[in-house]
Amino acid sequence: MSGPSTYTPSNGFTRWLDSRLPLLRFMNDTMVTFPTPRNLNVWYTFGGILTFCLAVQIVTGVVLAMHFTPTAAGAFDSVENIMRDVNYGWLIRYVHANGASMFFLAVYIHMFRGLYYGSYKAPREVLWILGVIIYLLMMATAFFGYVLPWGQMSFWGATVITNLFSSLDQVVPHMGTAIAHWLWGGFAVGDPTLNRFFSLHYLLPFVIAAVVGLHIWALHVPGNNNPLGIDVKGPQDTLPFHPYYTVKDAFYMVLFAMLFAVLVFYAPNFVGNPDNYTPANPLATPAHIVPEWYLLPYYAMLRAVPQKLLGVLVLFGAIATLVFIPWLDTSKVRSLRYRPMLKPFFWVLFFDCILLGYLGSQEPQATTNVFGLELSDLLLARIGAIYYYAFFWICLPVIGLIEKPKPLPQSIAQAVLGSHAAAAAE
Amino acid sequence: MRTALRLGLSLAFAAALAGSAVAATVMGEAQAPKDVSFSFEGPFGTYDRAALQRGFQVYNEVCKNCHSLNLVSFAALTEPGGPEFTDAEAKAIAASYQIPADPNKQGQTYDDKGNRLTRPGILADHFPPPFPNEEAARATFNGALPPDLSVIVKAREGGPQYVYSILTGFGQNPPKGFTVVDGKYFNPYFAGWNISMPPPLADGAVTYTDGTKATLDQEAHDVVTFLTWAAEPKMEQRKRLGFEVLVFLTVLAGLLYLSYRRVWKDAH
Numbered sequence: 001m002s003g004p005s006t007y008t009p010s011n012g013f014t015r016w017l018d019s020r021l022p023l024l025r026f027m028n029d030t031m032v033t034f035p036t037p038r039n040l041n042v043w044y045t046f047g048g049i050l051t052f053c054l055a056v057q058i059v060t061g062v063v064l065a066m067h068f069t070p071t072a073a074g075a076f077d078s079v080e081n082i083m084r085d086v087n088y089g090w091l092i093r094y095v096h097a098n099g100a101s102m103f104f105l106a107v108y109i110h111m112f113r114g115l116y117y118g119s120y121k122a123p124r125e126v127l128w129i130l131g132v133i134i135y136l137l138m139m140a141t142a143f144f145g146y147v148l149p150w151g152q153m154s155f156w157g158a159t160v161i162t163n164l165f166s167s168l169d170q171v172v173p174h175m176g177t178a179i180a181h182w183l184w185g186g187f188a189v190g191d192p193t194l195n196r197f198f199s200l201h202y203l204l205p206f207v208i209a210a211v212v213g214l215h216i217w218a219l220h221v222p223g224n225n226n227p228l229g230i231d232v233k234g235p236q237d238t239l240p241f242h243p244y245y246t247v248k249d250a251f252y253m254v255l256f257a258m259l260f261a262v263l264v265f266y267a268p269n270f271v272g273n274p275d276n277y278t279p280a281n282p283l284a285t286p287a288h289i290v291p292e293w294y295l296l297p298y299y300a301m302l303r304a305v306p307q308k309l310l311g312v313l314v315l316f317g318a319i320a321t322l323v324f325i326p327w328l329d330t331s332k333v334r335s336l337r338y339r340p341m342l343k344p345f346f347w348v349l350f351f352d353c354i355l356l357g358y359l360g361s362q363e364p365q366a367t368t369n370v371f372g373l374e375l376s377d378l379l380l381a382r383i384g385a386i387y388y389y390a391f392f393w394i395c396l397p398v399i400g401l402i403e404k405p406k407p408l409p410q411s412i413a414q415a416v417l418g419s420h421a422a423a424a425a426e
Numbered sequence: 427m428r429t430a431l432r433l434g435l436s437l438a439f440a441a442a443l444a445g446s447a448v449a450a451t452v453m454g455e456a457q458a459p460k461d462v463s464f465s466f467e468g469p470f471g472t473y474d475r476a477a478l479q480r481g482f483q484v485y486n487e488v489c490k491n492c493h494s495l496n497l498v499s500f501a502a503l504t505e506p507g508g509p510e511f512t513d514a515e516a517k518a519i520a521a522s523y524q525i526p527a528d529p530n531k532q533g534q535t536y537d538d539k540g541n542r543l544t545r546p547g548i549l550a551d552h553f554p555p556p557f558p559n560e561e562a563a564r565a566t567f568n569g570a571l572p573p574d575l576s577v578i579v580k581a582r583e584g585g586p587q588y589v590y591s592i593l594t595g596f597g598q599n600p601p602k603g604f605t606v607v608d609g610k611y612f613n614p615y616f617a618g619w620n621i622s623m624p625p626p627l628a629d630g631a632v633t634y635t636d637g638t639k640a641t642l643d644q645e646a647h648d649v650v651t652f653l654t655w656a657a658e659p660k661m662e663q664r665k666r667l668g669f670e671v672l673v674f675l676t677v678l679a680g681l682l683y684l685s686y687r688r689v690w691k692d693a694h
Contacts, residue, residue, distance in 0.1 A: 038693060080497045080577070083660070090660040091667070243689045251682040258675045265668020266469050269580060277581035277657075278573075287617070 005029050030220055035238035036245050037226035039416045043113040044224065046106050048249035049256050053103040054212065058205050060096040061145075068148065070198035072191045075150035076279040094268040095260075100142050101271045102260050104294035107135060115325075116346060118334030119225040125326040127218040130211055132322045137208045139295065139319075144201035146292060150194060151276030156289045158189045158197070164302075167309040188282060228415055229335025230408055237412035288363055296360030297353050301388070303364055304381035314385060321392045328392055330400030333408065341403040342395065349391045356384045453604055456617040459587035460594070462647070466586075466654060469669070472662050473655050478509040480634055481652025484645050486519070487632050489575060492567070492623075494555035497576035498656050501549040507662035508655055513549075520547035525554050568609055570622035579650070579657040586650045591615040593646040596625035 007025040009015040018025055067086050069078035082089035111131070114120055120128035147158045162183050168176030185192030223232060232238055239245070263270060271293060275286045291299050298315050305311035336343045359381045362368070366377045409415035465474040482503070485495065500520035503511045511519065524544035529535050535543055542558065555574075557563040564571050573581075582588045595615040606612045610620040627645045634640050655661070 077497070084497065084499075084502070090664065094664075239693055244693060247682065247686045247689050251679065251686045254675055254679040254682055258672060258679065261668060261671050261675060265664055265671065268664070274581050274583050274585075277577045 006033050030216075030241075031246075032240065032242040034220065034241040035223065035232070035235065036241050037224050037232055037237060037412055038239045038244075039226050039228060039412050040224060040245065040248075041227050042252060043109065043116075044226075045249050045252035046110040046113065047219075049106045049253050050103070050110060051212065052253055052256075053099060053106055054205065054208060057096060057099050057103060058209070060092050060099065061202070061205065063092050064096055065198075065202060068198070070148070070195045072150060072194055072280070075148060075194060079149045091264070094264045098260065098263045098268060098271065100145065101292070101294065102256070102263070103138065104142070106256070107138060108294070111135070112350060115349075116336050117225055117227055118229050118329070118331075118336070120326045121329060121334050122326070123222045124218070124225060127215060127222070128326055129323055130215040130218055132319075134208055134211050134215060135322070136319060137204055137211065141201060141204040141208065142292065142294070144197040144204070147194065147197045148201060149276060150280045152278045152280055152284070152286050153273045153276040153289070155189060155280035155282065156286055157291055158193060160289055161291075162189065162193075164312045164315070167312045170309045190282075225334060226412060227335060227337065228409055228412060229333060229338065230412065233411050234413075290361055293357065293361070296358075297356035297388075298360070300356040300360035300381045301385040303360070304378060304385045318385075318388060321389065325392060325396065328396040330397050331403060331405070333405040338406040338408055339399075339403060340406060342399045345391060345395045345399065348387065352384050352387050352391075356381065356388070359384065453601075454618045454620075456619075457591075457595075457614045459584040459591040459615060462587055462590050464586055464647070464651060464654070466651065466661060469665060471665070473507070474651060475510055476636060476638075477648045477651040478655055479511070480636065480638060480644075481648035481650070481655075482509050482511075483634065484627070484632055484649040485575070485652055488626055488645075489649065490553070491556060492563075492572040494557075494572075494574045495553040495576050495656060496555060496574050497552065498659075499550065499552045500547060502659055504549070505659065508659055509652070516549060520549055520551060523547040523551070523554055525551050567622060572623070575653055575656065577657040579654045581657075586654050588615065589653060590646050590650045592621070592623075593627055593649070594642060 005025055005028075007018075007022075007028040009018045009024070014024055017023070064082065067078060067082045067089065069075055079093065082093050084090075086092075114128065114131070143157070143161060147154045162180055165179045165183065166176040168179060170176070181187060183193070184190065185196060226232075273290065273292075290296070298318060301318055302311045302315045305314050331339060331342070333339055336346055359368075359377050362377050364378070367374050368377055368380060369375075370380070465471055465477065485493075500516050500523075503509050503516045503519065504513055523546070525547045527535065527543040527545040530543060537543060547554070557566065560571060579585050579589055584591070592613060592615050595613045596611060598612065598614060600606055600612045600619065604612075604619065607620045610622055611624055612619055613621040627642050627649075629642050630640050631642075631645055632640050638644060658664075
């Protein structure tokens, strides 16, 4: 779909450069003339928004690192110094802290969009898997970053998550504990842990940037999927990326930035946990340890399993499952617009993830009133976790085989412009 | 932590087995904070300057005897968006505090009796803690540690309303069947209801220099305003800049929308 390059150097210098390093040709072909399906809707603007999020996090993060002290004795106070005495430090820190939430909000929309329109199917399996790798790296980076302010939730969150590895003791005695000690650099979360988490928190975003490069490369080989889920059949189905999608992406990016700004300037601690404004204290466990909101569904699944090792496996299996989706889905049709049987299951999955997120935020022994029935959160979390797995491992393969899809439109141009105009465009 | 997680899981498991719901009011479960409003709420809310200065007076005369304010500098008292004391006033406040001194000419930091040598504070200093260390504080308070107040408003669920409720929540009779632990005080807004802090404020606990009547409610309201500023000293600047940013983004979004419509006019 990338097709032959249409770039023509316009002057002597660009001709000279083009025969040595075709950088301008590359930029022209990927960001200007790149043929893009003409029917991409608002949900396709989140790729650009995510790139924006990554850039914001790296720029603000580099500045924060200039003022941050990665020691147990100094971390909390250095963050407060940023908030009080560094010029606009409060702004940089609030943008960075809330930027993580906005990043995850965007990535979840991006992922559900990919699921809905079947963007993971051939020939985009590698593109999808690279996305899962980015998501995994994002979760690791966010976790390391959350530890750095060295508040109570930083410390105890780090303790809970690193202790997941000690469940491996049940496989090989002492192995899990040994791994946990190795991760901590000691016998508990402490100074060495904070210091190495800082190092990794600085490293991983650049790894993410590299994988994002691969992700975009893998996107540009087959080209974008689209809401109809049918292949591009010719130039009448596409528009050049610039100006059509640059202006569309820019408009929605600014709307996203407005939501971001409302959070940063008017509710900067809304997504945070008050306990993280209390300095880390290894001798006082908070009453209720919770991860950040974007990890809550996994936390609910972890707690839904009474056996620790199994719980950890369920947690990591939930993420690993995403890698197999391209082969679990047996349907030839990509977009759920034409898959009447799978569509309701998709929406149940969507609300299942929100339910699991809610359950993850509640205390483990809590109950929830469902249509007048007082159900234990544990029971709900188990149902939610089972549905999550069942959607991918049962619904996707089985429904793909038995479903009768709706008829697909003949081409993007026909569906968008009507058959008459499409014929004229050809 | 592993035990805590395991405990949590087993509790959840037990609850599921028993199918029992947690009752709405449980002994020791903190009451919801009082619904009290402050000048700094809302997108355009600012700190009431007079309340900040009175609140500082409450901290300075009452709270500071037990609670540190480690993260706040005397210079911050003069900064815009805060109590905005004049330089002279803030210098006088700083000088009223004793700061651990640098070694003297003989290289000593302690006198012959073992007392820490001190000097009067200057604007660059932070508020000094009332006790040299945690152990000294705990020894004084029967094992309890008065928390640092610099970010207390952000460190508690419920924020300003919570702190206000704690300060004004004393003096009620505990419900039947609830025993107040010896040496502690009943406060239904505090988790567990047994709080180590004795009632810190009362009508007339301070005599306001601006002549405001010092009721318990007034003192609590003022000191919570001050502590909210201590936790969020850049709030006014933040909201102002936020408004400017949103106006800019709204205009930009409008222009982009028009460009978008125009570019796409012929595309479908």
